[in-house]
Amino acid sequence: MAKKLPYFDEQLSIAGRTGGSDDIALAAVAGRFIGAHPKLPPVYRLYSRQGFRRMEDCRYDIRLHDRFPEIRDGEYMYVWAKLWMDQDTTVPFSLSCYGPATVYINRSAAFASNLNDDVFPDRKAYFRTALRQGWNDIVLEFVKTGTGCGGKFGTGSVKGFPLHVLNPKLEGQEGWRCSKPQPVRWRPEELPGSDGQGSGTKEDADSWQSAPAWTAEQLKKGRFGRIFADAEIGETAYAWTKLSSVCPGAVKAALKGTSQGRCAVYLNGKAVFRSEAPGGSLYAEIVVPYGDSELIVESVRTGEEWGFELSAAVPDVGFSDAGQQPGAADAVGFKAPYPVEGLREPWLYAGPFVAGDEPEAGGLTRMDRPFGKGGRRTFWRADLPDTWVRPYLENAMYGKWNYPLGVTLYGILRTGLALGEPHYAEYAADFIEQSSRMHEYAIWDAEQYGAPGINHQLTLIDSLDDCGSFGAAMLEAHKYRGLQGAEAAAAHIANYISRKQDRLPDGTLYRTRGTTDFMQNTIWCDDLYMSTPFLVKYAELTGEPAYLDDAAQQFMLYREKLYMPDLQIMHHVYDLKHDKPNGVPWGRGNGWVLFSLTELLAAMPSSHRLRPGLVSFFRELCEGYVRLQGDNGLWHQVLTDPESYEEASCTSMFVYAFARGVRFGWLERPARYAKAALKGWEGLKERCIDKHGNVYGVCRGSGYSFSSRYYKDELTWQLNDTHGIGIVLLAGIEAKELGKFLVESNHQGAEPQRFGSV
Structure with a gap:
């Protein structure tokens, strides 16, 4: 009969259901997250500046x-x-x-x-x-x-x-x-x-107050004239719609209408009508393929009235109907160029642009960046007073930018690469790119409206939590597949960490403010993860060693404030208000330190002046952590308190770091750490991952306290918390790589003493 484990009955454990395959366990965890959070774009809505x-x-x-x-x-x-x-x-x-x-x-x-x-x-x-x-x-x-x-x-x-x-x-x-x-x-x-x-x-x-509406006088000015009332003579505006056909194959049709102002019409980027006179009739014979075609009306203001009227239909005369599909006259029409909540007509509008700065009509059919230059940049509008189109992230997870999702996506990306299953890596890259490609727009949106509808943490960075973790995952995904906007977003993050983030006189990154008063004037060991992996990866991207130097120096500075030399582990927080550390070795905080140190050492040149000291620090920490591993292979929420719950995220980070330390030769007694890493991974599969890919025992997002009871009793775990999903995946990948390394070492005839004693 199956026994009851702390988080579930052992019958539910994934350990006994994979046939010994770590790949199955990794696929279950990554697949569950992806299935629960499908790819969904932002929602676009109308917004009135009034x-x-x-x-x-x-x-x-x-x-x-x-x-x-x-x-x-x-x-x-x-x-x-x-x-x-x-x-x-x-x-x-x-x-x-x-x-x-x-x-x-x-x-x-x-x-x-x-x-x-x-x-x-x-x-x-x-x-x-x-x-x-x-x-x-x-x-x-x-x-x-x-x-x-x-x-x-x-x-x-x-x-x-x-x-x-x-x-x-x-x-x-x-x-x-x-x-x-x-x-x-x-x-x-x-x-x-x-x-x-x-x-x-x-x-x-x-x-109630009436909704904003055009006056009769404004309506007489034409659609461009009323929307862009402040435009000067000679400036350009655009209207965008889709010309939709439900007929199989191509259908012959005509565009008919009138214009006020010099006008051109583009179908799928190709000009099908152009007038040199300032206004008059508009007519173009066209061939419309099945489905949706992009239609842009470009108009230059030449007078007080400025606009157009346009329809699409099968011509009555003067146009051959050879090959025309039955019912085509009813099957060709305009539809909204993109789904926008609140839009009641099939057109969006952009402008005005001064002569010489107007965008190419073929480059307008997109919803992810503002158009124009400098202070004249703009975005799509509706034919309503002072009403604009804005994107809003309304997904619970997909497309969101926050630090736990950074490590989650890093794990899913690495899972795809490790398993040779590109759909995992593509999911992670697409998720991240939904934020990175909207970065330019989000900055503009915040300038216009005060708070952006998307990317609010990246756009309004005021802490390391807002940027470093997700930024590091973004740069990893950018190496896998170039992401739109990634380098601009990374430059924004690097500028914040290097030039705006608060530092002590010696350069230590710290929190001078926070979302709550108790966070003010504190140093959190978590922040080594919120900063140094990004700095390491940004140094790799730019070739600028100063970023890697900064990352290396932070470990030495944090060691001075947070290291417990007797236990060889770390305090969670140093409180500058009391000028002392808090005395509690929180599991995940310590995990962040060791995880981040492996990221640094893996990228650091052997000649770097701080490398010997950092390798020594890595070994000291590993010695402290390995002594605290529990009988089931897991580490505890409070590392020194075996009565606190077995915690999955810190266990995963110790597994990850030990496995890398063995493979890369950083550890002097590799057999001891190989055994601990493999035992930790088996413990995770047996006690923290169920057969459906759910992850248990991950501590929720923390505050801090000088009392260990806060961490033990109040800082509870959550099911499928994003602080742990990705790092569990990374632990499994490193355990898998460690196993291959040990097998290959045997095949290469390695001397037994190479691995030392357990």
Whole structure:
């Protein structure tokens, strides 16, 4: 009968289900992650600049007293939005008040400001509230007083949950619906909502501000004229659509219309119409293949009215119908050039561009970068007042940029290479490239709108967590397959680490601020992983040794502050506020140190002046860690406390480092470490990986404490935590490589004493 292991019954363990094949175990872990997180692009939505702007902390700055100066003291205003949740969950929010405020979630009061909140607009009040699977209605109630009306509202976790909301009456658009000033407070049951409860009597249009719309005078100016009202004579704008045919094979058709301004039309990059006169009729005979063709209208402003009207159809006369497909007249038409939530017509618009700086029409049919140069760069717009297209990452995982996913993707990439299965490596490369190719756009987006809809951690870097881990994985993927935007993103990261990240006078990287007060003025051993692997790989990319030198020096500096010479392991954190280390050897923090040191040593020239000291440091740490390995082959959450839980991520990093240390000849007693590495990998397969590829026993993201009880009892493990999936894969790959190395060593007739004694 199978026995119960700490995380699951041994009958569920993958160890007994692979026929001794490590490849099967690796494929199960990588395949489970990929299956759970399919490739999905960003969602593109319309956004009105007339709405409330998000700040760098991703909260909306709702300044109703500025927007509606006519509001009187004592009057109420309401703003309403919808927020989608994939599952029932609890979400952190934050509010800073310009006056009294109440937050309603699905018609229930979730937060009400107090007297202190109401008069300190820079103070952040945090609260958590339950949200249901599906749509949730958020209604903010504000009261006008002498201090103002409104507040700064949004996420309480900018790093982990940078939420954006949708306008409930402008389907698909980001933003809020805003009420008119109200003399009487609305009752909860009167609030708008979609939960089927309450009367929702205040959903009527008379209670709310009207949505932005063109005036009759603006409509007369033509579509380019109203969208690009500030364009000068001689400047160029573009409209983009798809010409779609459902007929088999090619179909003959015609484009018909009129234009105001000098006009050209391009079909799949080829000009099919060009006018030299400033306006008039537009006609072109074309052949349309099955499917979607890219159609661009290019127009130069020549007068007050500026635009075009265009249709596609089978001509009535003067055009041979030989070979024409039956029903083709109904089967050719325009469709949106890209799915954009909230778009109600089949056109997008870009411009204006000054003469000589206009982009090539054939290079416009893309959604991943701004167009133009310098301060005149722009992106796609809709035919609505001040309304733009923006991408938003709404996937739980795929395409997200954060540090745990960096090591996850590094592991999946290496798994594909180790197994000779390119689909794993391609998945990792595609995942990373979704961020890297949007880097240029995300920087521009943040400049325009305050907080970007994608890549928020990379774009708004303010810590090593934001950049180093994922950046290192990006550079590994870039070596495998050149990634769009990778080198620009890497330069952005290198500039931050080398020139902006806080350092002590001796150059030590440290945290001068943090998402919580206790993180201020601290040195975390984790940050060796958040910095040095990237610096090593960036030195390789650029050929600049200064980056590798910086990485090497950090290990020597961190050793001075965090090393425990009696145990030959590391403290988790050095707190500069107390001028002492915290005294707790947290497993994963120590794992990051040793893992990162192997990355450095593997790339470091043998002649480097710091290499002897770093090899010695590596050996000392390995000696400390190998003594603490548990009977089951695993290491513990608190390394020196065998009563703390067996932790998978630190075990994986010690396996990884020991195996590399043996293969690369860094360790003086290789047999001892080979045995420990292989035992650790077997322990992971038996006790932490189930037959479905789920990974157990990975500590969740940590804070820090001077108390070991925090790490042991409060810092719990999570199923399939991304802090551990990739490093488990890397451990398995290195164990596999170690096994091959030991076999090859035997075949080569190595002397037994080469491996020393166990």
